[in-house]
Amino acid sequence: MRSRDIPVVSAVAEAGADDRIFDSLLLVGPLVIGMIVVLGRSPVTEAVAIAYIAAFVVYTLYRGVQT
């Protein structure tokens, strides 16, 4: 079974911008927020949130430079 066969993943992939990174960020988003809700503010959760934002911004710029 491929990951795209999972209902939520396939719905996200079909609706999105045909891009695995953005699709992954959308799927991981609730997990990151859920982790923050459970664990609270700590260096680890802050690092994960920073990584998420950095991935979004850097990848958007990267795609812009590539196009």
Next chain:
Amino acid sequence: MNKAVATVGRDLGRILEALGGLMLISLAVPIVWGEYFVLPALLVSALVPLGLGWLLYHRFKGAESPSRFHGMIVAASGWFSVGVFGSLPFLLIAWSVQLGVPGFTTPAQTATLAAFTEPLNAVFESMSGFTGTGLTMTDNEEVLPRTLQWWRTFTEWIGGVGVIVLTTAILSRPGSGSLTLYESEARSEKIHPSIVSTVRTIWWIFILFTFTSILVLWLAGMPIWGAINHGMTGLATGGFSITDNSIATYDSVAIDFVLIPIMLLGSIAFPIHYLILQGDLRNFYSDLQTRWVFGYMGIGSALLWAFLYFAGPYETPFSALRYGLFQFVSAATCTGFQTAVDATNVALGRWPSYAQLTVTFGMFVGGAAGSTAGGIKLIRGLTLAKGIRHQIADVFYPESAVRRLEINGRRLNEEEASREFMEAAIIVVLWITFLVVGTFLLLLTLPSGEYSLANVLFEVASAQGNVGLSSGITGPDSLPTIGKIAFLFHMWIGRLEIIPVLVMLRTIFKRGGFYQ
């Protein structure tokens, strides 16, 4: 059975089913927060629109696809119904706390929650939420149950993109009917040839940006519950807050400046977001509306900064910049977050009149068409400005000259230019007419001498532009009943860009024999 009633009834049923579904999803919130006393009220609130929607849909299942006329009636009646039925959680939870729920421990009643035992206040809050306005009947949002804090946020988040867009995405029906309904909800942009694919992509973008906004706000120092709520309402350019003094409660420079790009994101059209995510960053400046989102907000903020610093209440250039920039962006994106309050600096309602009118102008123009923002929309303002310039310049050309009006890369011939100019002019004229009538009505009903003309104009523009900034007039006790009813109408017509509501009212009056 009348064909129109069947078509409208079927689609209205779908919208009500979707609304009931949203309330069922929200049942997770009281379970997580341990607010079990709201469960019966929220469940009943969900079952009413769900049941009515189910009945309507199954009664008229075989109805014809909607025409443009039906689409407008569905949009107008759908948004009105969502406003009315969306008030049930406010009303029933407030009464649950007031009377107590057998078998559940209920908290003490607060003056804020007690305001929602009045049905008009509950409908006002619901309509304000779904239309993305943000004017509120609460005195202190902090004391509301978390479930109601969430419901307020959720209504704005859903309403920002659109109730019909939601219904089309989850209860989709292929064919031209979906397109007609989609266009009736003040949207015309398409990302894909299929309208169902378009609305799903809009939601994909919106959800991705929502997660990003929440995390940025949390990193800026906002607690996670606040970040979730303000991230959702900020991106939806709604403006509801979960704190008493809106964003001023945090009194944080970092949070103020982080919210500015979030509100700006909400005021850019979804097709442009899609192109940017695909790597076409040129759209930041090549798209007319997006260019002007930054241009006109930059000019407006600079002007407001100058008013607030050189002639206004702020003593340092940075304070004037911090509050002027935030409030102009908040107004022009039609978000309505407030940092200018007396608790931390100087309340908006006490700014000089010309500063208030600058903010009012921002609310009037609004953001890009195809975004979550309100107002008359940038493209209409630009079409009017370019059209007027075109007409004036016409005098300097020979009569035989063939001239084209260029708008956003499109070269329009005389007929096309005239049509687009006319459409923009009609909306703007109607917008100003209702603004003036609303201002007049409010001046008549408010206690004389308590509020200035600038205050009243500001408040009505805020309601009609679906902004939510307040000069202090809106409140459960301060706004008279007539004012609340008028504001319900302003919020409703503002969200649907007036025409569908007028079409529906004309149909009701005509068929009801009111002017025959």
